[in-house]
Amino acid sequence: MEAHRLTLSLPAAPPAVTAARHKAVEAIQGWTADVGSEVVHTAALVISELVTNAVRHAGGGHISMTVRLTEAALEVDVCDSNPALPQPGLPDEHSENGRGLFLVAALADRYGAEPTPTGKRCWAQIARAIGPGGRIDVLLPLQRSRS
Numbered sequence: 001m002e003a004h005r006l007t008l009s010l011p012a013a014p015p016a017v018t019a020a021r022h023k024a025v026e027a028i029q030g031w032t033a034d035v036g037s038e039v040v041h042t043a044a045l046v047i048s049e050l051v052t053n054a055v056r057h058a059g060g061g062h063i064s065m066t067v068r069l070t071e072a073a074l075e076v077d078v079c080d081s082n083p084a085l086p087q088p089g090l091p092d093e094h095s096e097n098g099r100g101l102f103l104v105a106a107l108a109d110r111y112g113a114e115p116t117p118t119g120k121r122c123w124a125q126i127a128r129a130i131g132p133g134g135r136i137d138v139l140l141p142l143q144r145s146r147s
Helices: 015-030 037-057 100-107
Strands: 004-011 062-069 073-080 110-116 119-127
Touching: 004 015, 015 037, 015 062, 037 062, 037 073, 037 100, 037 119, 100 119
Parallel strands: none
Antiparallel strands: 004 062, 062 073, 073 119, 110 119
């Protein structure tokens, strides 16, 4: 399969969320690969949540985002300079935020966070449509490529 990858460096500011989402969707739709519209819409939501969390918790500077398409999944990595790993909370009905990780967990097939030498990396994998037959019937555990 031809390699499809988008890497962005963005300022840790609110406009980065919209920029990341729009650039990623445009790139994914431009790749010569069969990526269903459901996967693209799911990716847009996941990207919005992960980049929003990075902007809110990075403490300034820049964040980076990489979107990769593999044979099995669309992978999203968002890195920031804050070493604190995200902790899902239980927001009450009046909270205006705190639901991002719940949304990522509900939308992605796999997700996680890990420390890096310069902060942390939050990632999500969304199973993709393969060929004209539709979604993968069984998502086998994916091997994370370290690049």
